[in-house]
Amino acid sequence: MVTINDIAKQAGVAKSTVSRYLNGGAVSEKTKAKLDAIVARNDYTPNKFAQSLKAKRTHMVGAIIPRLNSYATNEALKGLENSLRLSKNQLLITNADQNREREIEAIYTLAKQKVDGIVLFAAEITPEHEKAFEESATPVVIVGQSHPNYHCVIHDDEKAGYSVGAYAVANGHRNILVFGVDEADQAVGITRRKGIEKAFVGKDITYTFVKTSFSMMDAYKLALEVLPETKATFIIGATDNIAIGIMRAAHELQMDIPNRLSLAGFGGYEITEAVHPRITTVHFPFHEAGILAADILLQLIEGKEMPYVEKLDNHLMIRESTQAIK
Amino acid sequence: MVTINDIAKQAGVAKSTVSRYLNGGAVSEKTKAKLDAIVARNDYTPNKFAQSLKAKRTHMVGAIIPRLNSYATNEALKGLENSLRLSKNQLLITNADQNREREIEAIYTLAKQKVDGIVLFAAEITPEHEKAFEESATPVVIVGQSHPNYHCVIHDDEKAGYSVGAYAVANGHRNILVFGVDEADQAVGITRRKGIEKAFVGKDITYTFVKTSFSMMDAYKLALEVLPETKATFIIGATDNIAIGIMRAAHELQMDIPNRLSLAGFGGYEITEAVHPRITTVHFPFHEAGILAADILLQLIEGKEMPYVEKLDNHLMIRESTQAIK
Known part of the structure; x- marks a missing residue:
């Protein structure tokens, strides 16, 4: 099975670029030509997306966030939302207010609302989370924490x-x-x-x-x-x-x-x-984490297999608040 | 018809206190006694809430926000959410990203999700908004802008x-x-x-x-x-x-x-x-605006009449960034 990851590697571009390309967004002429060739070679066409659509999709995706007013979460939500929108999906956000019970409740609520998938901005994954995910039978991507049983986008x-x-x-x-x-x-x-x-x-x-x-x-x-x-x-x-x-x-x-x-x-x-x-x-590339979470979730919804862990890089920015000991 | 407003005035307490009382939240013994008396006198009991519940309530309320990362909106959402939660309602948030088309789309989406009511954090209300509200046939509260046809919570x-x-x-x-x-x-x-x-x-x-x-x-x-x-x-x-x-x-x-x-x-x-x-x-009392919006919306969902405009006060806080001309 060819994944978005394979295509990105072959083309030497970011996965978000491939996603944008597959979703009909803006990519340069040069990149487009390269991706066209790779996609043709792999028999992996954007049309397959449409073909494999489940009958009962609502085109709603749910996000569960730990708190409002978090810059990191809001930046990731922006990336998530833009990617989902490009592929005609709408995002419903629920705030769990750093309360585990509310988080579990939100999983059931979103499942009841028949979302196609859930993105959880997590602090920790407990057995109750696992039970809720199992019972809701909805594709899930975890952002910010790693867990062996779920697809995760994490920072290093x-x-x-x-x-x-x-x-x-x-x-x-x-x-x-x-x-x-x-x-x-x-x-x-x-x-x-x-x-x-x-x-x-x-x-x-x-x-x-x-x-x-x-x-x-x-x-x-x-x-x-x-x-x-x-x-x-x-x-x-x-x-x-x-x-x-x-x-x-x-x-x-x-x-x-x-x-x-x-x-x-x-x-x-x-x-x-x-x-x-x-x-x-x-x-930290919070925005990129949101885009990646959308990509992975959409693939999972299509029934594709995806790697379980995507770890994003980060870099130190030295500014005026620190200096060497004199 | 007795409104929450009337009770608050008679008791000399904030509307949010009355709402808390009616929803079984914490109020002081003294306030409780006062409110008990007024409610009995007006034959306006919390049970009436339950009696007038529509058959098909989903206990979901939708909020449409203009953008993520707004401190003002997030504070209001916190107040809104806490109040809704006290009365066993869940909040679904959609971000319109300062795009009017998305805002209109979100009204239809939330209506399709069968929310009991919508809170719109608005920049402006256009005829398209009015049409969407009419077609969605859902109680609406506008926060932050005033409009003669809708219940609004505004700042002065x-x-x-x-x-x-x-x-x-x-x-x-x-x-x-x-x-x-x-x-x-x-x-x-x-x-x-x-x-x-x-x-x-x-x-x-x-x-x-x-x-x-x-x-x-x-x-x-x-x-x-x-x-x-x-x-x-x-x-x-x-x-x-x-x-x-x-x-x-x-x-x-x-x-x-x-x-x-x-x-x-x-x-x-x-x-x-x-x-x-x-x-x-x-x-500005953003948090209070959210609480008030929840109160009004819940009353509207119960079929109660409410005043159309609630204007909240604000006050200048003088700090070190300003000084008199010397």
């Missing part, structure tokens, strides 16, 4: 964590403070943290971990307590929102960033460029 | 505009620059602007208006062009996002806020407190 959180940790170490910082989140969020609470800590191994680092939530305000309040006592010269917030909460506290405490404290976050949120100093962060 | 945008304009004038500013948005958004593009301009009448103000979008990045780019030439001492951004875009440009141009330029926004977004200087803004 360990790499992201490692790049920030290694950057701090390489710049001479020996006392590092991390504002992290609960392990219930596996990607951020476990994998990202693991990456950070990996960078400290064998490096004579004094390392402190404090636990906060995803809320900017919670990080701010905790930082007001923690910063006056800290001897750390480098602070890592587990998300950009957390970093901004810390920045606000540092400003109120008149602790200069980056002269007294270096500060880094994760995400590459738009706001990290709007504040000053601009915040060093790891850029 | 004229007052908000006036309070910022009057504050600038009262603090000795005579050259004022406004970053506004298109008139297609009536509340922000017309009413809010009208309020600002009202404050300048007969005051010998040099006033410049430039048009941007709701995007932080667009405001930033426009400000990079406009700020170097401006003689204004006070800049008003039509939303907090716009103000933050302007702030970023001012910082890059090394124009000190508030010493060279005072800067104010609208919304009361969380981020205006996290940046420094903290931004003077008008706080």
